[in-house]
Amino acid sequence: VNATAAAFFAAGWIGLLCGLLGTFVVVRRMALTGDMLAHAVLPGVVAGLAVGPDREPWLALAGAMLAGALGSLAFSSLQRHSRLKPDAALALVLSVFFAAGIALISRLQPAGVQAFLFGQIAALDRRDLLLLTLLGIVVLGFIPAAFRVLTLTAFDPAFARLSGVKVRWLEQLFFLLLAAAVVVAMQAVGVILVTAMLVTPAAAARFCTHSLAKMAWLACAIGIAGGCLGVWLSTLRENLPTGPLMALAVSAFFAIAAVAGPRQGWWSRQRRRRRERIRITAEDLLKRLWRNEEIQGGQPGHLATHQFPLIRLFRPALRRLRARRWIESPAEGKVALTPAGREEATRLVRSHRLWERYLTEFAAYPSDHVHDEAERAEHWIDEASRSALVEKLGDPGQDPHGKPIPPAPPPSPAPRRT
């Protein structure tokens, strides 16, 4: 087999495996448990390599599974019987098992252990690739087939158990597959960076979607792309380490997703927040115009911008109001409410005054403390809450300051908020 093609093949399979399994590792908050597993399998791998002739990958895998099972047994019994909190128990098992692995290495010095410690994707031979492919096929079959029960177990294990899912069996099976994936990924990226391949693609995918299935496939795609990108980068120059480059490639994808991810990325959250602030400023503006009409009887006037706390949102807020045809400009520099805008503003003032009323009557607020509270709450009170308030308050005519609560306008054709 061409060595470069084999490396790309292995990197792709490893990215796929780790992405699929890593999705469940991340949503179950087991990222550091995965890290622990990656270190805990080391003594088993070393023993497996030392026992068999010619670094038999199946023996290494068997040893790794045994050691991984021992490690997680040690972790759970430490949690049950010792005073250690989970973090300390994890750190302890991780480092002690790793030290045991190092001790075995220095004692037995088995051939081929370097690949497991530092990752040498070029050193993977036919048997390793066969093992990798088989494991990949098993995982590709298992995860989609068991997707529903895995999801259920991840988010609500108690309910899963009640619904007849064999939670323990499922977890053992998942754990076995995870341990196997960790062992094959180790040979490509090294013992420490397995965590990167397992956790980083899934954590990156989480920025992009709320659906678990989409997250799983996206994590796969990121794992494959990152793995192949790392291999490609390492061919550019002599003496570049493949494992760290693969880890850095998936980390770069993570950074991109963290900034530009369409759902939870920094940029889209920032944009959502800004839109919400614009809405609030626009509503404050509407209310101000309504108050002007209430006090002075409908003279269109200038808006005093200093009354709005988020002044840099003033122009976008005006644009929003114009776009909805809630305000108009009868003369240069002046604004006035349109009939639709007046209705909208009436709803807001109604929310404000009803809430003030509610706070004084039911929450024991003094009447001079309710304005600021209502100023915040009015932006979040919808039609249903207003009718609930009216029902509770028995249709009060006035707010605590003696101002009339305006009657409800006819229901608006489209819901205002999403």
Place this chain on the structure above:
Amino acid sequence: MNLPDWLAPWSVPHHRWLVATAACTALACGLPGVFLVLRRMSMTGDALSHSVLPGLVLGFLISGSLDSPWLILGAAASGWFTVMLIEWLHQRGGVREDAATGVAFTAMFSLGVLLLRLFADRVDLDPDCVLFGAMETAIHGRQIEIAGMGIPAIFLSSAGGAATAGLFVLLLHHRLVAAAFDPALAALLGLSPGKTRALLLAMTAAVLVTAFPAVGAVMSLALLVLPAATALHCCQRVPAVLAVAGLHGLLSAAAGLHLAIAAGINYGAAVVLCGAALFLAALAWHLFRHRANSKSARFSTKSAARF
């Protein structure tokens, strides 16, 4: 000298230096480690122990020697950056803390390994040493002449680490305790728990710099956690816990020598395994006492209240 057979390893001078170095390293890690474990920040220690690597390499590239303050500065800076990154991802980015830790420290570590390989001709830091530590070779390495005696440089750096950690714990004891157990009270008393936490992390990063060349990234985590875990099963009060943690470091360094020679294994790993054995003994003792106590608890609430 006439030593009994089982003490024979101690007659070799470089063995004695090895034990002294390991004991100082274990002491240096163990003291801040107690507070890390108490504050449930052990895995932050794990993240730190890996992420000091790029700083170490950069510090080495700047200064060109393994024992210069640039290394500590670089390592503390990269450790600090990682902790900030984890916190930013967790608090502002909506990533859970475990995933944020896993992402951040692996990225930093791989950056470190990449730098190490790129500048392999100029950095005298063996990639093997990242995982194994290189105490045995370092003992034979550079010596510093003090009062006519050649002292290994690595011993001096680990002794410096231990002294700094000891001073740190002595001077900031009440701050550290208050911030660990009751941050709200600490804030009320003007002991600024946020600053204390930052100091603790900086101290941890600094001792990890001395531990890293000696035992490598993962086993320095063991030196952080094992003494504290052992001591927390032996006693209740923080000064006693600190003392037992220090004792644990000394004992495991000494016992490690015998294990390493008897089994023919890496000395750093032997120290960790001896430390783990001491931990298991402490845990067994704790369970035994606890069981006895919970039996008598039916008759006396007084003794049960101690637990």
